[in-house]
Amino acid sequence: MKAAAFDYAVPKSIAEATALLGSNGAATAAIAGGQSLLPMLNLRVALPDLVVDLGRLEELKEIAATRTNIRVGALTTHAAIEDGKLPEAFGGLMQKVASKISYRAVRNHGTIGGSVALADPAADWPGCLLALGAQ
Structure with a gap:
């Protein structure tokens, strides 16, 4: 269709x-x-x-870290997280979660913000981020 x-x-x-x-x-x-x-x-x-x-808004792809938190832009792809583009302060949990999302072609395009915004109960990121105390 x-x-x-x-x-x-x-x-x-x-x-x-x-x-x-x-x-x-x-x-x-x-x-x-x-x-x-x-x-x-x-x-x-x-x-x-x-x-x-929203795909061309570079500021939504930014990853920033301070001593106390990590800020992950909504357009950060699952592949970027899997590939270690953000500082891992959680024992590799975010990389492990990202690596289990579908297959690589999906991870190359799918974003953490899209996953959270869709709010699908079967999605991986909402539960992970809740467990990590994300805001």
Whole structure:
């Protein structure tokens, strides 16, 4: 099946993305890796009027560490975590979780933010992040 028609926007800043995402309520969807949204669009489970592509917002890919915390950008891919791109302060737990998500092609595109935003009870990240005390 093919996705229903929708408008597509590529914001140049987080402020623009926020405005676009708030402009149309529930009829707007955010996309980055697309591992969850694209199948939902094709099956017409999701029928947004507007899809906002966050994939070019580099600041959402940032990983930063201090002595007391690690900040992982929403667009950080599962593969980046699996490959050790973030400081591992949890005995390798995040790398282990990332390595068990589907297969490498999915990990190359799927994002931690997309997984958390989808809130699928079968997803790996929400439980892991809850156990680690993520905010």
